[in-house]
Amino acid sequence: xxxxxxxxxxxxxxxxxxxxxxxxxxxxxxxxxxxxxxxxxxxxxxxxxxxxxxxxxxxxxxxxxxxxxxxxxxxxxxxxxxxxxxxxxxxxxxxxxxxxxxxxxxxxxxxxxxxxxxxxxxxxxxxxxxxxxxxxxxxxxxxxxxxxxxxxxxxxxxxxxxxxxxxxxxxxxxxxxxxxxxxxxxxxxxxxxxxxxxxxxxxxxxxxxxxxxxxxxxxxxxxxxxxxxxxxxxxxxxxxxxxxxxxxxxxxxxxxxxxxxxxxxxxxxxxxxxxxxxxxxxxxxxxxxxxxxxxxxxxxxxxxxxxxxxxxxxxxxxxxxxxxxxxxxxxxxxxxxxxxxxxxxxxxxxxxxxxxxxxxxxxxxxxxxxxxxxxxxxxxxxxxxxxxxxxxxxxxxxxxxxxxxx
Amino acid sequence: xxxxxxxxxxxxxxxxxxxxxxxxxxxxxxxxxxxxxxxxxxxxxxxxxxxxxxxxxxxxxxxxxxxxxxxxxxxxxxxxxxxxxxxxxxxxxxxxxxxxxxxxxxxxxxxxxxxxxxxxxxxxxxxxxxxxxxxxxxxxxxxxxxxxxxxxxxxxxxxxxxxxxxxxxxxxxxxxxxxxxxxxxxxxxxxxxxxxxxxxxxxxxxxxxxxxxxxxxxxxxxxxxxxxxxxxxxxxxxxxxxxxxxxxxxxxxxxxxxxxxxxxxxxxxxxxxxxxxxxxxxxxxxxxxx
Numbered sequence: 264x265x266x267x268x269x270x271x272x273x274x275x276x277x278x279x280x281x282x283x284x285x286x287x288x289x290x291x292x293x294x295x296x297x298x299x300x301x302x303x304x305x306x307x308x309x310x311x312x313x314x315x316x317x318x319x320x321x322x323x324x325x326x327x328x329x330x331x332x333x334x335x336x337x338x339x340x341x342x343x344x345x346x347x348x349x350x351x352x353x354x355x356x357x358x359x360x361x362x363x364x365x366x367x368x369x370x371x372x373x374x375x376x377x378x379x380x381x382x383x384x385x386x387x388x389x390x391x392x393x394x395x396x397x398x399x400x401x402x403x404x405x406x407x408x409x410x411x412x413x414x415x416x417x418x419x420x421x422x423x424x425x426x427x428x429x430x431x432x433x434x435x436x437x438x439x440x441x442x443x444x445x446x447x448x449x450x451x452x453x454x455x456x457x458x459x460x461x462x463x464x465x466x467x468x469x470x471x472x473x474x475x476x477x478x479x480x481x482x483x484x485x486x487x488x489x490x491x492x493x494x495x496x497x498x499x500x501x502x503x504x505x506x507x508x509x510x511x512x513x514x515x516x517x518x519x520x521x522x523x524x525x526x527x528x529x530x531x532x533x534x535x536x537x538x539x540x541x542x543x544x545x546x547x548x549x550x551x552x553x554x555x556x557x558x559x560x561x562x563x564x565x566x567x568x569x570x571x572x573x574x575x576x577x578x579x580x581x582x583x584x585x586x587x588x589x590x591x592x593x594x595x596x597x598x599x600x601x602x603x604x605x606x607x608x609x610x611x612x613x614x615x616x617x618x619x620x621x622x623x624x625x626x627x628x629x630x631x632x633x634x635x636x637x638x639x640x641x642x643x644x645x646x647x648x649x650x651x652x653x654x655x656x657x658x659x660x661x662x663x664x665x666x667x668x669x
Numbered sequence: 670x671x672x673x674x675x676x677x678x679x680x681x682x683x684x685x686x687x688x689x690x691x692x693x694x695x696x697x698x699x700x701x702x703x704x705x706x707x708x709x710x711x712x713x714x715x716x717x718x719x720x721x722x723x724x725x726x727x728x729x730x731x732x733x734x735x736x737x738x739x740x741x742x743x744x745x746x747x748x749x750x751x752x753x754x755x756x757x758x759x760x761x762x763x764x765x766x767x768x769x770x771x772x773x774x775x776x777x778x779x780x781x782x783x784x785x786x787x788x789x790x791x792x793x794x795x796x797x798x799x800x801x802x803x804x805x806x807x808x809x810x811x812x813x814x815x816x817x818x819x820x821x822x823x824x825x826x827x828x829x830x831x832x833x834x835x836x837x838x839x840x841x842x843x844x845x846x847x848x849x850x851x852x853x854x855x856x857x858x859x860x861x862x863x864x865x866x867x868x869x870x871x872x873x874x875x876x877x878x879x880x881x882x883x884x885x886x887x888x889x890x891x892x893x894x895x896x897x898x899x900x901x902x903x904x905x906x907x908x909x910x911x912x913x914x915x916x917x918x919x920x921x922x923x924x925x926x927x928x929x930x931x932x933x934x935x936x937x938x939x940x941x942x943x944x945x946x947x948x949x950x951x952x953x954x955x956x957x958x959x
Contacts, residue, residue: 271816279798534949578794581755582808582855583783661755665794 269588273596276568278454287564288604290557291641295608296615299637303616305543306633307625310457312536322365322499323399324506325529326350326358326492326513345567349522351490352476354513355393361508363501364494366395370465371479372490375444379430388427389443389472391479397454399495402468407437407452415437415475420448423469424456443472444482458624465491471625502527554640557604558648565597565652576656577664590657596641599650605641606655676738681942700767702894703729703752708761710747710917721747723917729863729896734889735958736908744917746867752896753786753865754778759843767864778790783811787856791868793848794856801827805854826854830884846877848896853884857893864888866897870904882907 277284324546328349355369371391377384390396393413397404410419420441427436427450457468480487496505506525515524526534569576576589613627620627682871710722721744729735737745750756751763763770770781787808788794795804802823809819827833830850840848849869856864866885870878878901886907889895897908905911905925913921 275798377792520957574794575796578796579807579811580779581782581794582752582811583779583781583859584811585779588811662750665790 267333269592269595270599272592273599276572276596277599279569280341283564284600286601286606287560290560291554291601291604291644292557292608292611294550294554294557295605295637295641296611297553298547298640299609299612299633300615300619301543301546301550302633302636303612303628304625305539305546306628306630307616307620308539310626310628312532312539314459322496322502323397323501324494324496324509324525325528326354326494326509326523326525327529329521349517350492351487351516352489354516354523355489355492356545357512357516358492358494358509361505361512363497363505364398364497365497368392368396368399368493369476369489370396370493371476371483371488372466373444373479373482375482377426377430377444378442379439382430384426384429387470387472388466389479390466390475391474391476391482394475396473399493400462400468403455403459405455409452409473410475411453415477417475418446418448418478419451419475421452421454421473421647422450423467423471425469426472427453429646441472443474446478446481448472448474448478456624467623530612554644558601558644561597561600561645562648562652564591565649566655568596569593569652569656572599572656573659573664574667576659577661577667580659580661581665586657589659590653593653593656594649597653598645600667601641601645601648602638605638608641609637612637684954694885701728701730701764702766703727703896704764704767705752706761706762706764708748708751708758708763710744710751711759720917722751724761725917725919727912727919729894731862731894732889732892733897734885734907734909735897735912736896736905736910737896737912738900738902738905738916740900743914745914748914749865749867749896749898752786752863754782759864779811783808784859785862787859787861787864789849789853789864789866789869790858793840793845793852793872795852797840799840800836801832801838801840801851802841804840804851805858807855808859823858824852826858827851828856844877845873846880847883849873849877850884853881853888857888861893863894863896866895868899868901869897870899870901878904 300364350369352369354368358364369392373389373391374386375389389509394410394415396402397409405424407421409421411416420443422430422436422441430436430441431450436450436453440447441450442448448587454468454473459468462468493510494505496502506527509525513525517523579589584658617627619625673865689898705725705727708722708725708727709720712719712721727748727749727947737748739745747756752765754773765781765785766933770778771783796807799807802820805823806816806819809822810816812819824833824836827836830853832847832854834852835843835847835851840851843851844956849872853864853869856866864885869885870881873881882904885895885897889909897904899905909925911923911925912919912920
């Protein structure tokens with residue numbers, strides 16, 4: 264049994280140079296940590312989207328401003344939601360008059376600071392919308408209610424449950440006055456936690472404040488800038504007909520038909536998944552570069568190790584070690600380092616992933632392929648970057664090697 | 670620390686008993702272990718060409734203790750490397766136990782080194798991060814078998830060297846003499862056909878040198894074949910055959926009939942006692958100085 268022997272030898276040698284081993288492994292740890300974290304998080308997001316698609320009502324259409332692009336699909340990237348827009352309240356009203364349209368909720372996205380006395384949160388999304396919003400999105404209220412059609416001019420605000428609990432204690436939030444971008448609003452309703460960071464609303468409802476469109480206009484000095492219009496139809500079967508009508512109405516309102524994009528909710532979900540896959544791939548490529556650097560570090564240290572141990576190699580060869588056995592020993596050393604780094608990196612990634620998932624209410628996924636990649640990649644890094652130093656060790660001439668002094 | 674080990678090593682009857690259990694009795698058959706015919710070794714090319722070995726013919730039979738003498742650069746170490754399969758001759762044939770090893774591949778040569786040859790070096794060449802037991806078992810680790818069995822075997826062998834209580838010492842904790850004895854034990858662990866010793870006492874003081882030579886004499890008595898390179902004429906009396914080399918050639922090859930190698934066991938023991946007495950005296954003087 265030569266392998267267990269090489270295993271012991273390799274472990275012993277790594278143990279003898281603990282600091283060096285640790286520092287060298289660190290490169291791989293970081294690389295694997297990033298890769299595994301990306302995989303864990305994107306897996307979580309993916310699961311979240313899948314969950315959203317699963318309980319999605321098939322009777323929803325989304326209208327977004329397409330901006331300069333002509334293909335339209337880019338409009339549905341979550342990054343684009345708050346961009347400049349050409350959609351107006353007139354479009355929303357026109358769409359609501361189409362047959363088979365049940366409800367229409369125009370959404371205006373506003374950023375800014377929300378304050379409650381001393382507590383202030385920057386960059387909280389505030390959405391200005393109408394009274395139909397909860398029924399279109401299928402939201403449930405934890406307490407209070409949404410503002411009614413005739414209450415649009417009152418300074419009412421509805422908060423997502425997480426935002427409410429951050430800003431005020433949830434059970435005391437009702438009736439409290441909060442300050443959104445310098446204006447006071449009374450909290451009249453709290454939305455029950457949805458735990459859907461990615462939703463058709465384009466925002467995380469749990470962490471968003473909602474006000475009426477009329478109030479929203481006060482922040483934009485009267486300029487209407489609807490980021491998105493959510494349309495609920497009466498039935499899923501009429502969806503494609505309604506879509507055609509919506510496009511016709513919007514084309515009538517806008518001279519350029521490339522200014523807006525209309526998509527069924529299901530299409531948007533798959534678009535988001537595609538976008539996610541692209542981002543994941545890009546991130547993985549960058550993470551791979553860090554792993555490459557780690558691999559070069561391993562190779563460097565292994566070369567040093569071989570140079571330091573030339574005499575040991577000579578002794579081993581003299582007592583009958585074959586080239587292959589020497590190669591095996593040094594290769595195993597490199598692989599143990601990278602694989603150890605992989606295990607540590609994976610562990611750290613799950614620790615970090617757990618915290619992040621907790622923060623963003625994402626599911627934590629434990630898929631076999633994440634483990635396979637997070638351990639398989641460092642394994643191959645060890646094999647690839649350990650091969651040359653190990654081959655150098657194996658090719659030592661024992662006569663020359665034995666003459667070396669420490 | 671050193672005192673206890675030296676003392677235990679003098680319990681000669683026990684040691685030779687174990688030794689006999691370990692090694693086969695000296696064979697009387699004269700089948701040659703080593704057979705070199707017209708061996709030539711040339712280093713470099715053209716102008717820088719150096720003839721290290723010039724048509725060497727040498728036959729070493731089983732149970733011989735051959736000492737090779739000669740000045741530095743006469744080719745004796747090159748010869749040892751060739752016999753030990755660490756190097757290959759430019760020309761000539763080499764039969765080890767009747768097989769032509771010139772045609773062997775590197776991996777086969779490694780296996781032959783592992784099973785049939787034991788090396789003892791001038792600078793001991795133990796692996797520093799392995800303990801005594803692991804160092805002795807090192808050649809076995811390149812074979813099949815369980816690690817603890819290998820170490821068991823190494824432990825038994827170390828007993829015959831009186832080093833059983835040094836098993837878990839690291840090489841740097843040993844004296845020069847002890848280190849070389851561990852190295853000899855390592856050379857013996859495979860029950861090799863031949864032990865190749867390159868200046869085994871070169872790095873030792875005269876007392877330790879004597880201990881090592883006694884140890885080599887003992888294993889020679891137990892039937893092992895030894896080829897030793899040295900330039901110390903004092904050591905020749907231990908050998909059964911002395912070869913002188915000069916400029917890559919053998920200039921004399923003498924069989925010794927009256928020497929320490931063939932001395933009686935009683936003489937062997939008395940020499941050890943003598944040695945112990947001398948050392949005892951030295952120690953007391955050291956202490957009195959303090």
